[in-house]
Amino acid sequence: MSELFNNFDKIIKKRLIISIIIFAAGMTLSLCIHQYNILDQYIQLVMMYVGINIILTLSLNLINGYMGEFSVGHAGFMAVGAYVSSMLSVRFFNNDIGQIVFPIVVLIGGICAGFVGLIVAVPSFRIRGDYLAIVTLSFNMIVKSGLENVDSVGGARGFLGMSRLTTLPWVMLWTFIAVWIIRNFVNSSYGRGVLSIREDETASSLMTVNTQKIKVRAFMLSSFFAGIAGALYAHLIQFISPRSFDLIKSTEMLIMVYLGGIGSIGGSILGASVYTILLELLRPLGIWRMVLMPLLLVILMIYRPNGIMGLREFSFFKPAIDRFLRNK
């Protein structure tokens, strides 16, 4: 049997080298752009939006695409990450330290969102399909109206005072982390559990998959990254209000997921990039872009109902072991 994997370690090594090169190139490029202002501030801003949206799309795709559930309230988790990290930045690190602890602040925002994800997931995964959509929808509304009524975080007026700590290299780094971790998760036994739940939950539980546990863990991971994206967003815009995290935001995330393609990391990256850049390019159209964008989406759904990459994947994001089997 072992001759099957004769050159396996070589392939792993090759992939590792490619990954490191891509990572190093991405980081160097973003650092240079940031340091020497090679690109115009506006283009840098759009690039950062693209990165944040990639993280959001990956996070939602894990639930809606890979697991086949339907969450429509992910902006709620984004809000948790944004508010927690902003509070920390403004209340405790409103000085030079802020810059140093920024990654930790973002991480804490993500972890808090992950825990809120746990609280939402445990009761709501006893139900399926439309019901989960309603639960997450209500969650989104609760978070929004909750925040509107807490004066210590600014209420409906919003919250400001964060320094602009989100820079292109940071966004680049977190995007790399999100892509890497989600890819790892999907290509593990947990990921196979998630996929089998999408295909047939009963059969899945009869194949030793602890469906409840895996669903909760996937949901926590997803909300964690939504929180990270929220924290980055808050420190980029330097102003957050409950309105930034309403249903429109959640819908935007859904559009990016279904545009790029469900159950695909490559699709999430493409979907988020295409949507964000197109939205900026269409800015001269003013209000008409909000007519054109949905129209494009309708056309896409007619001709490519699964999105750009639907259920397919660049082989780079697949497990090395599978690529090896295919070559056999």
Add this chain to the structure above:
Amino acid sequence: MDTILTIKGLSHYFEGLRAISDFNLDLKEGELLGIIGPNGSGKTTFFNILTGIYRPTQGSIIFRNKEISGSEPHEITSMGIGRTFQNIRLFNRLSVIDNVRTAFNANTGYSLIEALFHIGRYRKEEKRITERSIELLKKFDIAQYAMTSANNLSYGIQRRLEIVRALATNPVLLLLDEPACGMNQGEIKELLDLILWIKKEFSLTIILIEHQMSLVMGLCERLTVLDFGVTIAEGLPYEVRNNPKVLAAYLGDDINQ
């Protein structure tokens, strides 16, 4: 031979509808038991109770000296009860190899952290699982489809894959739910040989649900006949075949008149 499964006074009701009533069973290790009965007689319900999909209303199920009624399906499967489904339930959009690898889920020796960062035991375990899966697929001559998505396979191969997937959970007791469903006489004969072969190869105890008499008569050492949830006959195949109650259930009461 040791007793592997003991069921006492098992009953299950769907809101007043009696699906299984006072079912008793003693299964010895290495036995091949057939459960037959007309459509709707509670055969599949029995499998669903046994694998934990339904919680029985009454009764006890003791599998290898452990009470299992009330346990979760994934726990029961991990204890060593594997099953296939009447209407094939593969993970359609996953590849053949992923279908099989999913069955190793409880058997994977790495934690969530190791999975998230692909560190520690992850690579070794993935290699082991993949090797084991390929080995199993090879035994059933379907290794060449490893990377094909399950819904692109022909019917016969899908049936085979379901058996492979059930075997990958490393069962002691295998439940086959109408494996001959939709097969012609030639294919049934092949299936008969296959079942006898896996029983020996994987040293299994098998419970087979079938309502086609031709398969069970050639295969089973013992038969239980269900009708409307009630056990109406039990015994050797030829005894059961001539039992007037069984004939009545299958062909209608008029046969006696």
